[in-house]
Amino acid sequence: MKAFIFFLLLGIQGAAAVTHSLKYFLTGSSQVPNFPEFVVVGMVDDVQIDYYDSNTEKAEPKQDWIARNTDQQYWERETANCWGSQQAFKANIDTAKQRFNQTGGVHLYQWMYGCEWDDETNEVKGFEQDGYDGKDFLSFDMKTETFITPVPQAIVTKHKLESNRGFIAQKVNYLTQICPDWLKKYVSYGRSSLMRKVLPSVSLLQKTSSSQFHCHATGFYPNRAEMFWRKDGEEHHEGVVKGEILPNNDGTFQMSVDLDLSSVTPEDWDKYDCVFQLSGVNEDIVTRLNKVTKKEFPVGVVVGVIAGLLLLAVIAGVYMWQKKYKGFKPTNTSDTSST
Known part of the structure; x- marks a missing residue:
């Protein structure tokens, strides 16, 4: 190998x-x-x-x-x-x-x-x-x-x-x-x-009327992507939690970014939007939040996220090490025993 x-x-x-x-x-x-x-x-x-x-x-x-x-x-x-x-x-x-x-x-x-x-x-x-x-x-x-x-x-x-x-x-x-x-x-x-570009489908989801909003993108390729929330056109960080990029079973990827608006009235939701950017593609996918956003969190999304984590863990058989290392296999030299 x-x-x-x-x-x-x-x-x-x-x-x-x-x-x-x-x-x-x-x-x-x-x-x-x-x-x-x-x-x-x-x-x-x-x-x-x-x-x-x-x-x-x-x-x-x-x-x-x-x-x-x-x-x-x-x-x-x-x-x-x-x-x-x-x-x-x-x-x-x-x-x-x-x-x-x-x-x-x-x-x-x-x-x-x-x-x-x-x-x-x-x-x-x-x-x-x-x-x-x-x-x-x-x-x-x-x-x-x-x-x-x-x-x-x-x-x-x-x-x-x-x-x-x-x-x-x-x-x-x-x-x-x-x-x-x-x-x-x-x-x-x-x-x-390897050089193809595939844009994702993006959904705004919410478990309950009081829970955080979940902006979920799935089906994109490659994994060189970014997603974030904006408020009034400016990147917004307060109450934001970004998830890891995870693999799908079909070779594409998924990611999500959550936003807590528990202290914001529904009338002000339309100030926020979720932005997805894919490397090599100039056009962003922008999904605006508003007070009639559908408040559901399909089981399929949860299963997809879990499946992505299991795929990564089972295929590679690895734990999540420090992010700065990101990778691995032994070099084929004359000495393969390292311990």
Whole structure:
């Protein structure tokens, strides 16, 4: 596999250069019911391109444009790489449990890695991070070529990896050269799909007459989008809660932004509107609030939001780490065991 979850927030007005991403998420688990012990997910621009798990022990494409541009040897290589990582992750979990003085119970060891490429400046950035039981364990600093850890249990791993300068050189070469080269190939394979623009449907919803207003946009692509409330034409922040951009099952995205108007009379509701902006599209979708806004919150919307969260969690097998990292999978070097 060659790379994977990060969300860009661009200055949306007008055409903009696109930063593409290739990310891989590897998740090893222990005693998680009805979930494979090892899962690998690869993503380009937050679109899943391939998948492997320990139940099937077979890497497979998840996009037609990936399948059309790869052959059997490619997937045999990917399967072999993933199978090797699967064995390493078993050892990693056992070692991590010893470091944290744990015995049984549910545990997850995760590895995210990949790269970004700006198609206008040609600038590339690599990233890699490990997590254990939903918390940061180890991350690679590209500038210093060293590992950073917030927990003492990872100090041994840090010293072990940093002492192998050949391993570090391989890692840097992958993240700055090999990964971007593959990313550019994948983008060329799926350009018509990855570069498409799909506008959403936008709804204004309210659970009860006294609850906050929920502006919900769904079905848009790509996920480089922004949504906010305005009052009298000016961006409004008081009483506003913005949600995350979440995936839909069909490859599109959804998001929402809530507004509390409990202290505002219905006669003044028409001062507020919800604005959705999609990167590369100059025209905003503006939905004005007024006192006859339909006050209902369809079950389908709730289910859609929950399904989006479950899709992200189940496919990638990951916890939500700090937003600044946004992504992950192990580089294919001679040393795949990190703990």
